[in-house]
Amino acid sequence: xxxxxxxxxxxxxxxxxxxxxxxxxxxxxxxxxxxxxxxxxxxxxxxxxxxxxxxxxxxxxxxxxxxxxxxxxxxxxxxxxxxxxxxxxxxxxx
Numbered sequence: 001x002x003x004x005x006x007x008x009x010x011x012x013x014x015x016x017x018x019x020x021x022x023x024x025x026x027x028x029x030x031x032x033x034x035x036x037x038x039x040x041x042x043x044x045x046x047x048x049x050x051x052x053x054x055x056x057x058x059x060x061x062x063x064x065x066x067x068x069x070x071x072x073x074x075x076x077x078x079x080x081x082x083x084x085x086x087x088x089x090x091x092x093x094x
Contacts (some may be wrong), residue, residue, distance in 0.1 A: 006065060006072060015085070015088050016059060016085040016088070017052055017059065017085065017086075017088065018048065018055075019054075020051075020055035020058050020059065020076065021049065021050075021051035021052045021054070021055040022044055022048045022055075024048075024051040024054050024055060024058075025040075025043070025044045025048045025050070025051045026040055028051075029047070030042045030044075030045060044071050050073040052069075056086060058076045059082055059085050059086050060086060061087075062082050063082045065079075065082045066080050083085075
């Protein structure tokens with residue numbers, strides 16, 4: 001299998017904004033975090049779009065890597081990847 005094909009297999013199928021929004025919704029709704037729902041999956045599915053603005057704020061914050069992050073990799077690539085995630089207006093329907 002080619003390296004590019006392997007990279008694509010490791011790529012997430014949903015946009016970063018959606019994934020972050022789902023985590024934020026789960027955190028707010030689930031009893032395992034700050035919420036009161038024993039099973040929050042359906043509520044997360046229904047409400048994650050409400051967390052999209054907060055998800056974008058998280059991504060904007062991550063544009064500037066920490067010193068440790070820069071030491072671990074290429075800051076220019078990181079910037080391009082985060083910028084692409086911010087500019088990605090296609091949020092998967094699931």
